Amino acid sequence: MTTVLISGASVAGPALAWWLRRHGFRPTVVERAPALREGGYKVDIRGAALEVIDRMGLRGQVERHDTGMSAARFVDSTGAQLATMDAALFGGREGDDAEIMRGDLARILADATPDVEYVFDDSIATLTPSADGVEVSFERGPRRTFDLVVGADGLHSNVRRVAFGPESVHLRPLGHHIAIFTVPAEFGEERIELMHPAPGRTVGVYRTAGSPDARALFLFPSPEGGAEHRDVAGRKALLAEAFAGAGWQVPRLLDAMWDAPDFYLDSMSQVRMDRWSTGRIALVGDAAYGPSPASGQGTSLGLVGAYVLATSLAAAPGDPVAGLADYERRMRPFVEANQRLAERNLKGMVLGSAAQIRFQTLMLRLMPHLPGRERIIRRVTEPIRRAATAITLPDTPTPRRA
Numbered sequence: 001m002t003t004v005l006i007s008g009a010s011v012a013g014p015a016l017a018w019w020l021r022r023h024g025f026r027p028t029v030v031e032r033a034p035a036l037r038e039g040g041y042k043v044d045i046r047g048a049a050l051e052v053i054d055r056m057g058l059r060g061q062v063e064r065h066d067t068g069m070s071a072a073r074f075v076d077s078t079g080a081q082l083a084t085m086d087a088a089l090f091g092g093r094e095g096d097d098a099e100i101m102r103g104d105l106a107r108i109l110a111d112a113t114p115d116v117e118y119v120f121d122d123s124i125a126t127l128t129p130s131a132d133g134v135e136v137s138f139e140r141g142p143r144r145t146f147d148l149v150v151g152a153d154g155l156h157s158n159v160r161r162v163a164f165g166p167e168s169v170h171l172r173p174l175g176h177h178i179a180i181f182t183v184p185a186e187f188g189e190e191r192i193e194l195m196h197p198a199p200g201r202t203v204g205v206y207r208t209a210g211s212p213d214a215r216a217l218f219l220f221p222s223p224e225g226g227a228e229h230r231d232v233a234g235r236k237a238l239l240a241e242a243f244a245g246a247g248w249q250v251p252r253l254l255d256a257m258w259d260a261p262d263f264y265l266d267s268m269s270q271v272r273m274d275r276w277s278t279g280r281i282a283l284v285g286d287a288a289y290g291p292s293p294a295s296g297q298g299t300s301l302g303l304v305g306a307y308v309l310a311t312s313l314a315a316a317p318g319d320p321v322a323g324l325a326d327y328e329r330r331m332r333p334f335v336e337a338n339q340r341l342a343e344r345n346l347k348g349m350v351l352g353s354a355a356q357i358r359f360q361t362l363m364l365r366l367m368p369h370l371p372g373r374e375r376i377i378r379r380v381t382e383p384i385r386r387a388a389t390a391i392t393l394p395d396t397p398t399p400r401r402a
């Protein structure tokens with residue numbers, strides 16, 4: 001049985017493990033965190049990725065964990081409502097498109113792979129390829145040999161660094177940073193996305209259906225020198241500096257930040273690579289082609305990438321290198337179409353001037369009354385829909401599960 005080591009147990013890793021099991025491979029997942037990382041932020045599943053979820057038989061579970069968001073409400077620096085819009089339109093979702101917390105999706109995928117070996121609290125240290133496998137040393141566990149190794153370990157992928165070189169070569173910053181952390185429920189309103197646009201920086205707070213707490217989200221221009229060299233306290237100080245003087249409930253949110261259990265701050269960057277495999281080592285999901293949170297398509301790319309990678313490997317028994325080439329050929333146009341969404345979306349997420357904010361507010365207020373309303377909405381949703389469906393999924397070969 002072909003053995004595959006997957007680094008990363010979030011979305012792409014467990015999804016890949018599911019499909020590899022289905023095709024008769026034996027996957028092992030190694031995750032750096034001591035346990036499955038719950039919580040996080042809300043992510044979208046659209047188009048071809050929904051089809052993958054259907055083929056896994058997980059649609060019902062995903063629907064049961066839907067965030068249930070109903071509206072986005074824009075507020076000014078005093079908290080007064082500027083405009084409101086439907087949550088699905090705000091998130092660029094239509095039809096069956098789903099929104100779910102990343103942690104809930106990771107839990108669903110991990111629970112769906114009970115026969116997969118998960119190793120927590122460890123990380124790959126070295127990869128030594130041989131003619132018919134890869135010898136792997138770990139930071140904690142004993143050395144092992146696998147037929148294939150796949151990095152599904154996110155934007156700052158360890159496998160990418162070990163096998164493909166420093167991340168500075170592959171990361172393309174989009175000019176903005178993003179921060180997100182959990183805040184007490186009282187900051188948000190259940191099922192409402194509160195947004196406060198200010199010139200050059202945006203703050204949001206949302207609370208999903210039934211959630212005991214809320215999430216605060218901050219977008220701002222990348223600071224000079226970046227944030228990579230800073231520790232958590234340094235990153236928090238950076239965020240406080242970037243939002244100094246901001247109105248609405250920002251000062252209270254920044255106070256709450258110091259107690260946040262899950263503070264996240266990073267550059268919005270895309271991963272751009274000429275190749276996603278070298279020999280018997282490959283990448284999937286954000287590690288290979290992270291489109292950035294601004295695209296709203298990272299989760300979908302991870303799900304589709306996992307499906308295509310497993311299907312391509314299954315279609316080339318005994319020749320993983322041919323399978324990896326097929327994966328790349330099928331996925332690249334889809335990835336490029338989705339990566340293109342990010343910069344366009346970002347322009348609408350952070351507005352440059354007070355005049356732009358006034359114009360956006362006016363458009364949102366007029367929208368329900370405009371005669372060409374449907375056409376305007378389509379102009380927002382159509383590019384996302386087109387990118388999300390820009391791949392024909394290969395058929396699933398007959399399962400070889402033992």
Ligand SMILES: Cc1cc2nc3c(=O)[nH]c(=O)nc-3n(C[C@H](O)[C@H](O)[C@H](O)COP(=O)(O)OP(=O)(O)OC[C@H]3O[C@@H](n4cnc5c(N)ncnc54)[C@H](O)[C@@H]3O)c2cc1C
Nearest residue numbers: 008010011012032043044153154158285286293296298299
């Ligand atoms: C703030 C924010 C908002 C986002 N919003 C959206 C959105 O609205 N819609 C959307 O579709 N996407 C969104 N995304 C992106 C989405 O979360 C990712 O595209 C998606 O989670 C990618 O899944 P992945 O499995 O490839 O990587 P990740 O989810 O990043 O998972 C990587 C996993 O690898 C593990 N890992 C890291 N290093 C190692 C190591 N050395 N060894 C072992 N394991 C390791 C990590 O602990 C993690 O579990 C957002 C991302 C962020 C940060």
